Structure formats: C-alpha cells, structure tokens
Amino acid sequence: MTASPTPRQIAWARFVTAQAMLLDRIEATLARSELPPLAWYDVLWILENAHGGCLRMSDLARKGVISRSNVTRLTDRMEKAGLVVRADCPEDGRGTTCSLTDSGRRMRARMWLVYRGQIDELFGSQISAAEAASLAQMLERIIENLRELP
Amino acid sequence: MTASPTPRQIAWARFVTAQAMLLDRIEATLARSELPPLAWYDVLWILENAHGGCLRMSDLARKGVISRSNVTRLTDRMEKAGLVVRADCPEDGRGTTCSLTDSGRRMRARMWLVYRGQIDELFGSQISAAEAASLAQMLERIIENLRELP
DNA sequence: CTCCTATAGTTGCAAATGCAACCATAAACC
DNA sequence: GGTTTATGGTTGCATTTGCAACTATAGGAG
Numbered sequence: 001m002t003a004s005p006t007p008r009q010i011a012w013a014r015f016v017t018a019q020a021m022l023l024d025r026i027e028a029t030l031a032r033s034e035l036p037p038l039a040w041y042d043v044l045w046i047l048e049n050a051h052g053g054c055l056r057m058s059d060l061a062r063k064g065v066i067s068r069s070n071v072t073r074l075t076d077r078m079e080k081a082g083l084v085v086r087a088d089c090p091e092d093g094r095g096t097t098c099s100l101t102d103s104g105r106r107m108r109a110r111m112w113l114v115y116r117g118q119i120d121e122l123f124g125s126q127i128s129a130a131e132a133a134s135l136a137q138m139l140e141r142i143i144e145n146l147r148e149l150p
Numbered sequence: 151m152t153a154s155p156t157p158r159q160i161a162w163a164r165f166v167t168a169q170a171m172l173l174d175r176i177e178a179t180l181a182r183s184e185l186p187p188l189a190w191y192d193v194l195w196i197l198e199n200a201h202g203g204c205l206r207m208s209d210l211a212r213k214g215v216i217s218r219s220n221v222t223r224l225t226d227r228m229e230k231a232g233l234v235v236r237a238d239c240p241e242d243g244r245g246t247t248c249s250l251t252d253s254g255r256r257m258r259a260r261m262w263l264v265y266r267g268q269i270d271e272l273f274g275s276q277i278s279a280a281e282a283a284s285l286a287q288m289l290e291r292i293i294e295n296l297r298e299l300p
Numbered sequence: 301c302t303c304c305t306a307t308a309g310t311t312g313c314a315a316a317t318g319c320a321a322c323c324a325t326a327a328a329c330c
Numbered sequence: 331g332g333t334t335t336a337t338g339g340t341t342g343c344a345t346t347t348g349c350a351a352c353t354a355t356a357g358g359a360g
Contacts, residue, residue: 008274009266011282014289015273019169020215021296039346057309065170070347072310077346094308094355116159123165124158127291132161135285139164142276146171189316208338220317227316236347244325244338 033114036107038068040078041115044100044108049086053100056089060098081108117118154288176268186257189216190228190264194250194258197234203250206239210248233257 005013027038046063047053055063061071075098078084083104089095100108127135155163157226166246177188197203211221218278225248228234231252239245277285 006274006279006282007279007286009269010281011277011286014286014293015169016173018289018292021293023166025296031180037290037346058307065167067348069311069349070307073346076310085169087307088293092308092356096309113182115269118192119159119162122296123162123292124156126295127158127161127288129157129286131284132156132158134281135288136157136161136164137276138281138285139161139168141283142168142273143164143171145174145276146168146272187316206338207340217318217339218339219319223316224341237339242326242338246339 021113022118025122026115029118030111030114034083034110035114038115039074040083041108041111043071043074043098044104044111047098047100047126048105048108049081053105054097056092056099057086057096078104113142172268172272176265177274179268180261180264185261185296186231186265188265188296189224190233191258191261193221193224193228193248194233194254194261197248197250198258203255204247206242207236207248228254250271 015030023038030037030041043060046060047055050059057071057075058068060075061068066074075084075086079086083101084098085101086096086098089097124132128142173188180187180191190197192214193210196210197205200209207221207225208218210225211218214221216224225234225236229236233251235251236246236248249259274282
C-alpha cells in the first residue's frame with residue numbers, strides 16, 4: 001500500500017487471512033474424517049433448504065456462489081457418489097433439476113457433525129454472541145449490496 | 151443443520167458467502183483491467199513488507215497461507231513475468247530466497263490502485279469505522295488462536 | 301409462422317491446486 | 331566421524347477450476 005492502510009483495509013486483510021486459515025483447517029479435518037470436501041457440503045446444504053430438496057442447476061450456482069460449469073462438474077461427482085440425482089426439468093425443456101437423495105441427506109448430517117465442531121471450536125470460541133450478531137449483520141449488508149449491483 | 155443454527159454459525163455462513171462474492175468480483179475486475187490475479191498481489195505485498203523485499207520460500211508460504219508447492223509454482227510464473235527473482239539462500243544450503251524486482255514493486259502499486267478501489271467500494275462502504283476496528287480485532291484473535299494451535 | 305436473441309446447461313481445453321514422493325542439505329545423536 | 335532424522339524446496343500426477351465455445355430450448359418481434 002502506498003499510503004498506510006485504513007482501518008477498513010486492515011479489516012479486509014484479516015478477513016481474507018482468517019478465512020483462508022480456517023478453511024484450510026476445516027478441509028483438513030474433513031479429509032482426516034474421510035468425508036468429502038466443503039464444496040460438497042455447500043451443495044447438500046443448499047439443496048436441503050430448498051423446497052423438496054430440489055433446485056435448478058442455475059439456482060444452485062447462484063446460491064453457492066460458484067460458476068455454472070463448476071456446478072455441472074460438482075454435481076457430476078456427487079451424482080456418481082449417489083448423493084444427488086439430476087433430471088430434466090418438467091417446466092423448462094432447457095433446464096435440469098438437481099435433487100438430494102436420502103444418502104445425500106445422511107451425508108450432510110455426518111459432515112455437519114464434524115463441520116460444526118470445527119466452526120464452534122475455531123471460530124465461535126473466539127467471538128462473543130454479541131459480536132457474532134453484529135458480524136452477521138455487517139456481512140448481510142455487504143451481501144445484499146453485492147446482490148443489488150449490476 | 152439438524153438443530154437450528156446458532157448466531158455464531160450464522161455469522162460463519164455469511165462470512166464464507168460474503169468473501170466468496172467479494173473475491174469473485176475483485177478477481178473479475180482485476181482481469182478486466184488486464185492485471186494478474188489476487189494470488190500474485192498477495193505474494194507481492196508480503197515481499198514488499200519483508201525486510202529487503204526478500205523472503206524464504208517457506209516464510210512466503212506461511213504468511214500467504216498457501217502450500218509450499220503452490221508457492222513454488224506461483225513464484226515460477228511470477229519470475230517468468232519478471233516480478234520476482236529467486237536465488238539460493240546464502241545461510242542455508244537447502245533454502246531459496248525470493249525477492250521483489252522493481253517491476254514487481256510497480257506491478258503491486260498498479261494492482262493496488264484497482265484492488266483498493268474494490269475494497270473500499272464493496273466492503274469498506276458497508277461498514278463503519280468502528281465496525282471495521284472491532285472486526286479487525288475479532289479476526290486478529292481468531293488468527294492468533296489458529297497460529298497457536300498444533 | 302419464422303427469425304432473432306436470450307437463457308440453461310454441458311463440454312473441451314488450459315491453467316491452477318493439492319498430495320505424495322523425491323532430492324538435497326542441515327541438525328541431532330551415538 | 332558416521333548414521334539417523336528433520337527440514338526446505340521442487341516435481342509428477344491426479345483433481346479441480348475457469349473460460350470460451352457449443353447445443354438446445356424458450357420467448358419476443360415482425
């Protein structure tokens with residue numbers, strides 16, 4: 001930085017570093033438990049929260065903040081593993097739906113056990129409830145703002 | 151989640167989503183400006199803050215929160231682009247040092263112009279100075295805690 | 301109805317990443 | 331000194347990701 005960094009810029013830098021460190025740890029812990037990577041968890045979780053455990057590929061991409069081609073490949077692998085099923089969309093001839101299987105639900109639950117442990121231990125333990133609430137609110141604003149932009 | 155998510159878990163979820171969205175945007179903006187990816191910026195920034203603009207490969211890995219093999223490849227490309235130079239470490243026959251070139255310094259400055267604009271616009275604009283300070287402190291605790299763990 | 305454009309999803313190919321195996325040197329041990 | 335163990339860095343290989351091109355269907359304009 002040419003001028004010395006502003007408080008917001010410092011916060012940004014830590015934001016990136018902390019997340020990188022946390023994700024590294026969590027991925028390693030999942031791998032050690034012989035569970036799939038976080039990317040799979042995200043898909044499973046998004047589907048589980050969708051009506052009927054079923055979503056269009058593009059919705060999956062938007063909610064998961066990943067590219068459409070990435071969703072195709074991700075669900076390819078997950079379908080091979082029996083966690084989701086894809087089918088032609090009845091309402092739109094171009095579309096494909098992706099839905100959670102029972103095995104997918106069970107896998108999400110198993111992963112959550114480990115994932116939750118890590119979140120609580122590495123992240124939650126370092127912030128107060130009030131801080132968590134304020135942080136969530138802050139981030140929500142940022143997310144909302146991004147969704148409104150072109 | 152089987153039980154409904156705690157405030158800390160909600161904060162975590164937004165933490166991940168917000169960062170993914172922000173990084174997507176920033177990478178896209180850098181690419182549109184025909185600048186290298188963020189990963190290069192991080193290396194340049196870390197080197198610029200090091201004494202003499204020079205660090206050992208493993209220090210680079212630790213500070214940048216990336217794997218050592220990744221550092222090797224990253225600096226391979228950056229060296230080809232003339233932004234850094236590697237040399238055998240004088241004090242340790244096994245070691246390699248990586249140092250910033252003038253061109254590397256200039257590139258970091260050019261990237262920072264764009265990067266800073268994005269941070270301020272997408273992140274800084276949504277949080278108050280007090281929130282930024284509290285956030286930075288919170289994240290610092292998390293980072294410190296992670297560094298102390300095995 | 302036909303043409304034109306936009307959207308949904310997949311795929312080929314290139315670039316990036318992680319992991320494990322590897323070579324070289326350093327440090328510890330006897 | 332000679333052997334063993336740990337550390338620093340790179341490389342091969344498999345996996346993952348992104349981008350651009352492509353196919354197919356939908357929706358709108360004339």
